[in-house]
Amino acid sequence: MKALIYKKYGNPTEVFRLENVKKPVPKPHDVLVRVYATTVNRTDEGLVTARYVVSRIFTGLFTPKKWIPGTDFAGQIEAVGPEVTSFKVGDRVFGFDDEILSSHAEYLTLSENGTILHMPIGSSYEQAAASCEGAHYAYNFIKKVDVKNGQKVLVNGATGAIGSAAVQLLHYLRAEVVAVANTKNLELVKKLGAVQVMDYTQNDFTITEEKYDFIFDAVGKSSFSKCKRLLNPKGIYISSELGWMASNIFHAMVTPLFRGKKVIFPIPVDIKKSLSFIKKLIEEGKFEAVIDRTYPLEKIIEAYKYVQTGQKTGNVVINMVTVMDKP
Ligand SMILES: NC(=O)c1ccc[n+]([C@@H]2O[C@H](COP(=O)([O-])OP(=O)(O)OC[C@H]3O[C@@H](n4cnc5c(N)ncnc54)[C@H](OP(=O)(O)O)[C@@H]3O)[C@@H](O)[C@H]2O)c1
Numbered sequence: 001m002k003a004l005i006y007k008k009y010g011n012p013t014e015v016f017r018l019e020n021v022k023k024p025v026p027k028p029h030d031v032l033v034r035v036y037a038t039t040v041n042r043t044d045e046g047l048v049t050a051r052y053v054v055s056r057i058f059t060g061l062f063t064p065k066k067w068i069p070g071t072d073f074a075g076q077i078e079a080v081g082p083e084v085t086s087f088k089v090g091d092r093v094f095g096f097d098d099e100i101l102s103s104h105a106e107y108l109t110l111s112e113n114g115t116i117l118h119m120p121i122g123s124s125y126e127q128a129a130a131s132c133e134g135a136h137y138a139y140n141f142i143k144k145v146d147v148k149n150g151q152k153v154l155v156n157g158a159t160g161a162i163g164s165a166a167v168q169l170l171h172y173l174r175a176e177v178v179a180v181a182n183t184k185n186l187e188l189v190k191k192l193g194a195v196q197v198m199d200y201t202q203n204d205f206t207i208t209e210e211k212y213d214f215i216f217d218a219v220g221k222s223s224f225s226k227c228k229r230l231l232n233p234k235g236i237y238i239s240s241e242l243g244w245m246a247s248n249i250f251h252a253m254v255t256p257l258f259r260g261k262k263v264i265f266p267i268p269v270d271i272k273k274s275l276s277f278i279k280k281l282i283e284e285g286k287f288e289a290v291i292d293r294t295y296p297l298e299k300i301i302e303a304y305k306y307v308q309t310g311q312k313t314g315n316v317v318i319n320m321v322t323v324m325d326k327p
Helices: 042-049 053-059 125-130 133-143 161-172 183-192 224-230 244-257 271-283 297-308
Strands: 002-005 017-020 030-040 072-080 092-096 107-111 116-118 152-156 176-181 196-199 212-217 231-239 262-264 291-296 315-319
Touching: 002 297, 017 297, 030 042, 030 125, 030 297, 042 053, 042 297, 072 125, 092 125, 092 271, 116 271, 125 291, 125 315, 133 161, 133 271, 152 161, 161 176, 161 183, 161 212, 161 271, 176 183, 183 196, 212 224, 224 231, 224 244, 244 262, 291 297, 297 315
Parallel strands: 152 176, 152 212, 176 196, 212 231, 231 262, 291 315
Antiparallel strands: 002 017, 030 072, 030 107, 030 315, 072 092, 092 116
16 A cells, blocks of 8 residues: 655655555454545644654654654555444445554554544545634633533634634534634635634734633744733633643643642543534534645645645645545
8 A cells, every 4th residue: 555654754755755565464353444544634744743842752852753654544444353233334434633643654553442533424535624723722722611502702813724623612502702813814714614814914902902701823833921911800811732842731731839820731532522523513514624635645745745834724635536536
């Protein structure tokens, strides 16, 4: 099978090779999935470059333990181990795991008890794959706080994979969403559910007299110190990035000791729970992943280069389906 391979951490353009490798064989509790769509996301890019040294604790201290990257997939089950009871050959499935599923390949194996679910009814493979990583993080960030009907929430970076999912989830919870985005995407974020938009290329969103119950910085470009003034007396600030000198971790430890404005730095957990929730929303027509570009597997290194710009709108999908094997 064709797979993207890397044997050392570094810049994707230098460390990646597209190679032919042996197709994996499922163990007794595993399923073999023919991958039809996957994404290149900021988690993949962060793990391959090992930008945050701490990620090496999970992926390998000096060199990567798993040579094939990729954290999400949508595809079809081609074979099952003899002990598998929850899935059968032909099932359409999707999943995500930030501890790496090696989904940047034509096939992968994973345990039937892993983070794999039946696909949302009516969803395409591209849509299902694009509904995992950003949506999982957005769901976890939002679940950490109790967002109520009518509360005012500002989402900075509303056009990333996390931000575009967050706007939709907050809209679903009936929050009043104010989204910060680039000029070219103001209409998009309105469609996702924002009642008000701010163009970050024209204005600094922190220069305002507006007050918010929550500020979600889904792109990690702001700071608590700049946003504090914008929060209501019990307002909460959440960022997807550690912040300068890991200041968001520091504030998340210190601010809860006092009454008033707080910082929360959620550690995303329980992927199966978030994906089940997103699946339900997709089936109800209340969530649709934003897809920026689609690349074939042969162009996956180009896709990594694009993701590295930090300018993707929503998700970047790798479509593995050729005309020959279209299901
Ligand atoms: N904490 C976690 O567990 C976790 C997990 C995964 C990712 N992350 C981090 O979360 C961040 C977001 O990742 P992502 O995949 O959703 O998106 P992304 O690829 O980082 O894209 C960011 C989006 O934000 C917009 N943007 C860029 N600069 C901006 C600014 N100054 N103000 C407002 N919007 C701006 C971009 O729009 P333009 O087109 O205008 O540039 C783009 O659409 C990344 O920094 C990533 O490292 C954290």
